[in-house]
Amino acid sequence: MRRVLLLALFAPAAFAAQVTDAAAPPTFQRQHALVRMVRQDCGACHGMKLTGGLGPPLTREALADRSIESLVATTLYGRPGTPMPGWHSMLSVGDAQ
DSSP states (O other): OOOHHHHHHHOGGGHHHHOOOSSOOOOHHHHHHHHHHIIIIIHHHHOTTSSOSSSOOOSHHHHTTSOHHHHHHHHHHOOTTSSOOOOTTTOOHHHHO
16 A cells, blocks of 8 residues: 555655555545645654754655654654644544555
């Protein structure tokens, strides 16, 4: 299964073309909204190029040793004791995968 939000992080220019999950792919409009969220909301803390800022970098290299489950949990529920908020009110589990 393609990981929608992670694809938006790693390859926003090719994002729509790479989503091929036949089960329940996000609509084109939702894909666009997810890319926009990553660029604006995540970029505010992780840097506009996601190379780091207030938060750590979200580059392919920086996240290579993290499991998908760990990334989804952090995205949805945040990191206690840090400025990283949970986004579960705005994202579904499918969006975060």
